[in-house]
Amino acid sequence: xxxxxxxxxxxxxxxxxxxxxxxxxxxxxxxxxxxxxxxxxxxxxxxxxxxxxxxxxxxxxxxxxxxxxxxxxxxxxxxxxxxxxxxxxxxxxxxxxxxxxxxxxxxxxxxxxxxxxxxxxxxxxxxxxxxxxxxxxxxxxxxxxxxxxxxxxxxxxxxxxxxxxxxxxxxxxxxxxxxxxxxxxxxxxxxxxxxxxxxxxxxxxxxxxxxxxxxxxxxxxxxxxxxxxxxxxxxxxxxxxxxxxxxxxxxxxxxxxxxxxxxxxxxxxxxxxxxxxxxxxxxxxxxxxxxxxxxxxxxxxxxxxxxxxxxxxxxxxxxxxxxxxxxxxxxxxxxxxxxxxxxxxxxxxxxxxxxxxxxxxxxxxxxxxxxxxxxx
Numbered sequence: 001x002x003x004x005x006x007x008x009x010x011x012x013x014x015x016x017x018x019x020x021x022x023x024x025x026x027x028x029x030x031x032x033x034x035x036x037x038x039x040x041x042x043x044x045x046x047x048x049x050x051x052x053x054x055x056x057x058x059x060x061x062x063x064x065x066x067x068x069x070x071x072x073x074x075x076x077x078x079x080x081x082x083x084x085x086x087x088x089x090x091x092x093x094x095x096x097x098x099x100x101x102x103x104x105x106x107x108x109x110x111x112x113x114x115x116x117x118x119x120x121x122x123x124x125x126x127x128x129x130x131x132x133x134x135x136x137x138x139x140x141x142x143x144x145x146x147x148x149x150x151x152x153x154x155x156x157x158x159x160x161x162x163x164x165x166x167x168x169x170x171x172x173x174x175x176x177x178x179x180x181x182x183x184x185x186x187x188x189x190x191x192x193x194x195x196x197x198x199x200x201x202x203x204x205x206x207x208x209x210x211x212x213x214x215x216x217x218x219x220x221x222x223x224x225x226x227x228x229x230x231x232x233x234x235x236x237x238x239x240x241x242x243x244x245x246x247x248x249x250x251x252x253x254x255x256x257x258x259x260x261x262x263x264x265x266x267x268x269x270x271x272x273x274x275x276x277x278x279x280x281x282x283x284x285x286x287x288x289x290x291x292x293x294x295x296x297x298x299x300x301x302x303x304x305x306x307x308x309x310x311x312x313x314x315x316x317x318x319x320x321x322x323x324x325x326x327x328x329x330x331x332x333x334x335x336x337x338x339x340x341x342x343x344x345x346x347x348x349x350x351x352x353x354x355x356x357x358x359x360x361x362x363x364x365x366x367x368x369x370x371x372x373x374x375x376x
Contacts, residue, residue, distance in 0.1 A: 052151040055143040059158055060104035062136045066162075067097035069129055076124065086126045089172035092347070093129070093165040099351040099362045100158055106361075126169045133166040144318070144326040153319030156330040157355040160337035164350060167338065226320035227282045229313070230273060233332070234284045236313040237270035240306055242291045247298050265339065269310065269332055276321065276328050304343045308354075311336035315354030 049057070074091035137159035144152045241263050248259035277284040296302050314333040321329050337353035352358035 051143075052147040055140075055147050055151060055155060056104055058143075059136075059140055059155060060101055062139070063097050063101035063104060063158070066129070066132060066136060067094055067101055069124075069132070070094035070097055070165075073124065073126065073129055085172040085175060086169070089165075089168045090126065090129065092350075093133070093169060095347050096161055096165055096351040099347060099365075100161065102365045103352075103358055103362050104158075106365075126173050130166040130169040130173075133162045133169070137162040137166070141327055141330055144330060145323040149319040152323075152326050153315055154352075154355060154358060156318040156326070156333050157315055157352045157358060159330065160334045160353040161351045163334055164337050164341045164353070167341065226280060226317060226322065226325070227277075229317040229320040230277045230280065230282050231285045233273040233310075233313040233317045234270055234277070235288065236310045237266045237273060238288055239291045240266035240310055241270065242288075243293060243297055243306055246293055250298070262339075265335075266310070269335060272328070272332050273317070276317070276325050276332075279328075280322060280325055300343065304340070304345065307336065307340050307343060308345075308349070311340055311354035312356060313354075 070090050071094040074087050074094055140155040140159040140162075143155055147155065244259045244263035244266065248256045248263065251259060274284045294302060311333060314329060314336050318326050318329040318333060333354050337350075340353060341350065346359075348359040348362045351362060
C-alpha cells in the first residue's frame with residue numbers, strides 16, 4: 001500500500017521559491033523608490049513670458065503712464081492759457097494713448113500692473129511730454145527685431161501713432177494748429193561706402209547668401225520673405241505718385257505746388273520700399289504705366305483713402321519683413337502716418353496708423369474717460 005505522506009521538498013523547488021521572494025522584494029523596493037523620487041521631485045517651472053509678451057506688456061505700461069501725463073496736462077493751469085493749442089493737443093494725445101493702452105490691456109501676455117514702465121514720467125509741460133512720447137516710440141521700435149511678425153506690426157503702429165502725437169504737441173508749442181507737413185524727401189544717406197559685411201548678397205533662389213560679394217546674384221521675383229508685401233507697398237506708393245502728379249496737372253498755384261510736393265514725397269517712399277526689396281533679395285515690381293483715377297480723386301475723402309492705403313501697405317510690410325528689415329519698414333510707416341495726421345482722421349486711425357484690425361478692435365472698446373478732454 002502506497003503512503004500519502006508528502007516527502008521533503010526537493011532542492012530545486014526551494015531555490016525557485018527563494019528566487020521568487022527575492023524578485024518580489026526588489027520590485028517592491030523599486031516601486032517605493034520611484035514613488036519617493038516622484039514625491040521629492042521639484043514642480044515643473046512654468047515657462048517665462050516670450051519676448052513678444054514682454055514687449056507688449058511694457059508698451060501697455062508706457063501707454064498708461066503717458067496717457068495719465070497727457071490727461072493731466074490737458075487740464076492743467078500751465079496749459080490753460082493756450083487752450084486752443086497745447087491743451088487741445090494734450091487732450092488728443094491722452095485720447096490716442098488711452099486707446100492704445102486699452103487695446104494692449106486685452107493682448108496676450110502678463111497683466112499690465114506687473115510690467116514696469118520703461119518710459120520715464122514726463123515733465124509737466126508739452127515739450128517734456130513730446131520728448132517722452134518719442135522715447136516710448138523708440139523703445140517700441142527697438143523691440144521690432146526680437147518679436148514675432150504680428151507683434152512687430154502692432155508695435156510699429158503704436159510707435160508711429162506716438163510720434164504723430166509728439167509732432168502735434170511741438171506744433172502746438174510753436175503756435176501752429178497742426179503738425180508741420182513731412183519733408184518731401186528723407187534725409188540724405190551718408191556718403192561713405194557701406195562695409196562689405198553690410199552689403200546683401202543674394203543666392204540664385206533669391207534669399208540671402210553667406211557667400212561673398214563675388215557670388216552676388218540677381219534678386220528673385222518672389223521667393224524671399226515679404227515679397228508680396230513689398231510689391232504691394234511699391235504699388236501703393238506708385239499709385240500715390242501717379243494720382244498727385246495728375247492732380248497737379250489739373251490745378252494751379254499753391255494747390256499745384258502741394259500736389260507736386262506730395263508726389264515727390266511718395267516717390268521717395270517708393271524708393272525706400274525698393275531699397276528694402278534690394279536688401280531682402282526681392283525684385284520690386286516694375287513701374288506701372290498708370291492708374292485709374294476716380295472722378296472725385298481730389299476730394300479730401302479720396303486723398304485720405306489714398307494716404308491710408310499706403311500706410312496699410314507699410315504696416316503689412318513691417319509684419320512680413322525679415323527682422324533685420326523691420327525698422328526700415330517702420331520708417332516708411334511713420335512717414336505715412338505723418339502724412340495722414342493733417343487730414344482729419346479719427347482717433348482710432350491716429351492711434352494705430354496703418355493697422356486696420358487694431359482700429360476696429362479699438363472702436364469696439366469702451367470710450368476713453370472724460371478726463372482726457374479739456375474741462376472734463
